[in-house]
Amino acid sequence: MAARGRCPECGSGSLVEDAHYAQQQLVCAACGCVLSEGLLTTTYTDEEHLREVAYSQSTGQKEQLSRCLQRGIRRVQDLCKVLKLPAAFEETAVSYFQRALELPAFHLVSLEKKELLGGCCVLVTCRQRRWPLTMGTVCSLLYAKQELFASVFLSLQRELGLSVPALSLADLVTTHLSSFRLVQPNANIPAPFLEDKEQLVARTMAIVELASDTWLVTGRHPVPVVTAAAFLAWQSLRPGPRLSCPLARFCRLAGVELPPPAQLRLKELLEILLAMASQLSWLRGFCLDKKTVVKHIGDLLQHRLFLLKRAFSQQDTGLGMGSVSQECQGSGLPSSPAVPQQQGCPWAGQQQQRGTLRPLLPPCLLHPRKRLRAAAPSAASAALTGDEPISDSEIEQYLRSPEEIRAFRRAKAWS
Amino acid sequence: FKDDFSTSPHLFIPMSPYDLELPIQASSQLSQSKELHTDFSSVDLSFLPDVTQDNKEQNLSEDGQETQKELDGSLSSKEDSGVFMDESSLSHPGAAQPSPETPGVCPPLTPMTPITPTTSASESSGIVPQLQNIVSTVNLACKLDLKNIALHARNAEYNPKRFAAVIMRIREPRTTALIFSSGKMVCTGAKSEEQSRLAARKYARVVQKLGFPAKFLDFKIQNMVGSCDVRFPIRLESLVLTHQQFSSYEPELFPGLVYRMVKPRIVLLIFVSGKVVLTGAKDRSEIYEAFENIYPILRGFKKPS
Numbered sequence: 001m002a003a004r005g006r007c008p009e010c011g012s013g014s015l016v017e018d019a020h021y022a023q024q025q026l027v028c029a030a031c032g033c034v035l036s037e038g039l040l041t042t043t044y045t046d047e048e049h050l051r052e053v054a055y056s057q058s059t060g061q062k063e064q065l066s067r068c069l070q071r072g073i074r075r076v077q078d079l080c081k082v083l084k085l086p087a088a089f090e091e092t093a094v095s096y097f098q099r100a101l102e103l104p105a106f107h108l109v110s111l112e113k114k115e116l117l118g119g120c121c122v123l124v125t126c127r128q129r130r131w132p133l134t135m136g137t138v139c140s141l142l143y144a145k146q147e148l149f150a151s152v153f154l155s156l157q158r159e160l161g162l163s164v165p166a167l168s169l170a171d172l173v174t175t176h177l178s179s180f181r182l183v184q185p186n187a188n189i190p191a192p193f194l195e196d197k198e199q200l201v202a203r204t205m206a207i208v209e210l211a212s213d214t215w216l217v218t219g220r221h222p223v224p225v226v227t228a229a230a231f232l233a234w235q236s237l238r239p240g241p242r243l244s245c246p247l248a249r250f251c252r253l254a255g256v257e258l259p260p261p262a263q264l265r266l267k268e269l270l271e272i273l274l275a276m277a278s279q280l281s282w283l284r285g286f287c288l289d290k291k292t293v294v295k296h297i298g299d300l301l302q303h304r305l306f307l308l309k310r311a312f313s314q315q316d317t318g319l320g321m322g323s324v325s326q327e328c329q330g331s332g333l334p335s336s337p338a339v340p341q342q343q344g345c346p347w348a349g350q351q352q353q354r355g356t357l358r359p360l361l362p363p364c365l366l367h368p369r370k371r372l373r374a375a376a377p378s379a380a381s382a383a384l385t386g387d388e389p390i391s392d393s394e395i396e397q398y399l400r401s402p403e404e405i406r407a408f409r410r411a412k413a414w415s
Numbered sequence: 416f417k418d419d420f421s422t423s424p425h426l427f428i429p430m431s432p433y434d435l436e437l438p439i440q441a442s443s444q445l446s447q448s449k450e451l452h453t454d455f456s457s458v459d460l461s462f463l464p465d466v467t468q469d470n471k472e473q474n475l476s477e478d479g480q481e482t483q484k485e486l487d488g489s490l491s492s493k494e495d496s497g498v499f500m501d502e503s504s505l506s507h508p509g510a511a512q513p514s515p516e517t518p519g520v521c522p523p524l525t526p527m528t529p530i531t532p533t534t535s536a537s538e539s540s541g542i543v544p545q546l547q548n549i550v551s552t553v554n555l556a557c558k559l560d561l562k563n564i565a566l567h568a569r570n571a572e573y574n575p576k577r578f579a580a581v582i583m584r585i586r587e588p589r590t591t592a593l594i595f596s597s598g599k600m601v602c603t604g605a606k607s608e609e610q611s612r613l614a615a616r617k618y619a620r621v622v623q624k625l626g627f628p629a630k631f632l633d634f635k636i637q638n639m640v641g642s643c644d645v646r647f648p649i650r651l652e653s654l655v656l657t658h659q660q661f662s663s664y665e666p667e668l669f670p671g672l673v674y675r676m677v678k679p680r681i682v683l684l685i686f687v688s689g690k691v692v693l694t695g696a697k698d699r700s701e702i703y704e705a706f707e708n709i710y711p712i713l714r715g716f717k718k719p720s
Contacts, residue, residue, distance in 0.1 A: 135667045150668045163659055166652060167667070218651050219670035219687040362648050364688045386612030395620045398570045398585065408566060 009033045068114065069101055076118040079141065083133065089125050096121040096160065105159050116144050116152045123153065127164045132171035134223060169212065169222055173205050176226050181255040182234065189253055192241035195234055203233035206301045207269065213308060214272050215362035216265060224261040227251065228269055231262075236297035243291055268363055275358065276300050276307040312360035540710040544641035544693055544702050548604060549611040551636045555598040555619055555629040564594065567625050583618060590614040594622065598629075601637075608636055608699070640694045641702040645710065647689050647717045654685070654716055674709065681705035685713070 006013050007028035014029040025037040065073070076097050080090040097118055100106050106117055119138045126133040139149050157164055182189060183197035207229035211217050217225055231250050235242045247266060251258040270290045277283050277293050277300060286292070293300075300307060358366065400408075561581045565573035571583045571594075580593045590604040590611070600618060605611035615634060622629040651672045655664040664672040671692075674683040679701040684692040691709065696702045 135665075146668075150665075153665075153668075154663070157663070165659075166655055166664060212652075215648060215687065217666075218648075219666060221667055362687045364686075365648060384607065384609040384613060386609035386616075388613060390613075390617055390620050394587075395617065395624055398568055398621050399624060400567055400569050404569075405566060 005035070007031060007033055007035065069098065072097055072101065072114060072118050075115065076121060079119060079122050079138075082141065083122070083137075085122075085126065085131065089122070089129060089131070092128075093118075093121045093125040096124060096156075096162075100156055100160060103159050105155060113148065113152055115142060116149050117156065118142075119144065119149065120153045120156045124156065124162055124164055127167065128162075130165070130168055130171060132167060132175045134167065134172070136223060167222060169208055169217065169226070170205060172222055173208055173226055173229075174201055176223070176256075177201050177204060177230060179256065180230070182253060190241075192238065193245070193253060195237060199237060200230065200233055203237060203297075203301070204230045206304070207233055207297070210272065210301065210304055210308075211265075211269060213304075214312075214360060216268050216272070218362060219364075220265070221259070221261060224259040224265050227256070227259060227262040228265040230254075231266065232269060232273075232294060232297060235294045239295040243294060273297065273300055275311045276304065279307050279310040308360070312358060539707060540645070542643050542645065542706070542710070544643040544691075544706050546606055546639060546641045546699065546702070548638075548640040549606070549608060549636060550601065550603045550638040551605075551608075551611045551615060551634060553600050553602065553615045553619070553634045554632040555594075555600055555622060555627070556632050557598050557628050557630070559594065559596050559598055559622065559627055561594070561596050564622065564625055568621060570621075583621070585614060585617055585621075588614045592618045594618070608639075611636065636697060638694065639696040639699065639702060640692065641696070641706075642690065642692045643706060645689045645691060645713055648687055649685060649689055649713055650716045651685065651687055654712070658712070676705050676708060678708075679704050683709055685709075689713075 005015065007015065007030065010028060010031040010033070012028060012030040015035065016027050016029050018025050018027050020037070023037055026035040027033070028035065073094050076093050077090055080093060100117055100121065101114070106114070109117075119142045123133055123135065123138050125131075135146070135149060135153070138144075139146055142149075156162070177183065177197065177200060180200075182193060182195050183200060185194065204226070208217070208226060211225055211229060228247070231247050234250065235245070245253075247263060248258055251262075270293065273293050274288060274290065277288050277296060280296070280299065280303065283296060283299075288296070561573055561575070561579075564581050564583075565571045568581075568583065570585060571581045573581045578593075580595045583592045583594055584590070585592075588605050588610040590602055592603070592615070593601040600615065602611055602615045602618065605614050612634060616631060619629050619631050651664050654672060654674075655662045658674070661676060662672050662674050671684045671686045674685055676683060680695060681693055681701055682695045683705060684694075686692075691706065691713075693702045693705050696705070
């Protein structure tokens with residue numbers, strides 16, 4: 001600040017700004033009179049001459065985080081705490097969030113999307129560290145719409161160039177089952193329904209692996225498969241009192257919600273198990289149905305590799321593919337001695353032995369929904385050049401006649 | 416991607432793809448084709464750790480080797496075409512940036528004639544993707560009064576509160592057009608480029624008959640969608656492991672795998688049933704080329720059980 005004015009005592013113009021300790025003082029150089037000191041307040045005239053530094057030009061903006069970023073970081077941290085994630089996850093998620101928010105793609109989006117961005121960063125971190133967190137869980141914690149979450153997740157993946165590994169089913173089983181109330185001693189649950197967690201997890205994993213081998217998992221949401229598998233595992237560990245309990249009641253007892261596709265997955269799993277049971281020599285005598293096959297799940301799982309080979313014809317719907325026969329019995333899995341014999345069998349021979357065995361295919365191929373297939377473009381349309389003459393009559397069919405126009409005007413459809 | 420094939424020393428020693436072919440072909444002749452195929456179809460990739468940068472390249476080159484070996488196995492008698500397919504499958508995973516030491520390895524399947532797909536390699540799929548939808552734009556080069564059009568045309572709908580264009584439909588070829596007041600028009604629903612052009616001309620004629628001096632400028636195909644069926648189920652979870660750079664498979668969001676091919680720049684939706692949808696093409700040949708590129712990869716995931 002430039003010194004101005006004159007000293008009131010001696011009238012000299014040489015005023016100096018000096019600091020007495022830390023207190024600013026305006027002092028006359030001639031007589032030492034202190035004109036003003038340590039102004040705590042400024043007068044209006046003084047303020048006018050102050051040069052302001054805009055916040056955007058100061059360094060404060062770079063040092064401080066914006067309020068939006070602070071709020072977002074806090075949300076990410078809260079989410080990590082709620083999900084009881086390890087501390088390292090929190091740091092990674094926060095760093096992803098900060099990086100993402102700086103990008104123009106996320107800086108200017110709606111607040112709703114910014115909230116979801118935090119959840120997406122947590123999800124990506126968990127996936128990269130093999131922590132099985134489902135999108136459903138994050139969506140329910142954030143009260144988010146699934147479609148919006150999906151779009152934010154995919155754009156985050158694209159913008160930051162992150163590689164997000166797939167959800168591991170084995171880990172998902174472990175985590176999902178630990179949230180079941182049936183594995184902890186609980187007064188509300190009748191004794192025959194309680195189950196040991198280790199056994200339940202092991203058997204559920206085996207059933208989930210069976211499901212994934214038989215194409216029940218690819219392309220489907222993972223949680224209903226795990227729920228259905230857990231139900232079958234639980235029933236088979238003690239069939240007596242549990243066979244009469246339906247899936248819905250099981251989910252209520254376990255304290256988890258029943259996802260709608262789980263019933264269908266259950267049906268599909270039971271079909272697979274029944275087909276396998278028909279190949280087990282000591283079960284052939286019995287007439288098994290969907291209820292009773294549950295009792296034998298233990299045996300079926302133990303011999304599942306062998307049974308899968310025998311129960312399902314091994315060709316891959318070789319419709320018109322001549323190379324199919326080369327690939328049958330391709331997988332040299334170690335199992336019972338009956339298998340190597342079959343490897344030598346020609347495909348035609350197998351068909352004779354097994355008769356009508358269903359092929360091992362995804363359910364969408366086994367039960368194709370009837371769909372009107374548009375015919376392949378006919379020769380006439382193939383010869384189209386795009387420059388054909390267009391007749392007037394054809395165009396006129398699309399124009400309204402004057403009576404129609406009058407009628408519409410009267411109806412005031414365009415008001 | 417440059418160092419795709421040279422950063423996995425414990426997989427194979429040669430540094431350029433040309434050298435790769437020799438040791439592998441030698442091994443394929445020694446062993447049975449079936450066994451070679453068997454070995455790889457039983458490989459369970461689920462043990463692979465989280466894919467870091469190093470692993471990614473390793474996985475890519477592993478896959479390049481596997482695909483190669485399988486193709487070699489099935490083509491043990493045809494060395495020339497085997498080499499051919501090796502090149503195309505090799506060049507594909509590293510297709511983002513062709514490495515400098517292999518200047519000659521461009522996918523040789525780029526067709527010259529736009530209509531028929533090339534069947535140069537004897538192991539071509541024999542499947543031709545069908546075009547399902549063509550989106551094109553044209554400039555009518557005159558300002559239009561949309562209310563007027565909607566009043567005078569039978570096949571038009573116009574709801575300015577919902578969307579700022581007239582939606583017009585014609586029966587032959589069965590298409591829909593969005594006509595904007597600036598005179599620009601978008602035509603969708605045609606099954607071939609010629610049909611799209613014919614349809615766009617018909618819409619322009621309708622607009623002309625309604626009294627506007629419509630022209631037909633800058634007709635351009637913006638997007639083409641094709642689909643086909645490879646006729647065998649596909650293990651999407653394995654495909655996403657081996658082609659992580661290009662694939663996105665989130666069963667919680669969408670049942671199909673989204674594969675973003677770099678050359679040609681096409682997006683493919685691959686489903687477990689074996690149906691493939693290809694989109695993002697400006698020209699028919701791109702769809703055919705993309706399918707010929709993806710077919711050997713998908714065949715690698717065709718497993719008996």
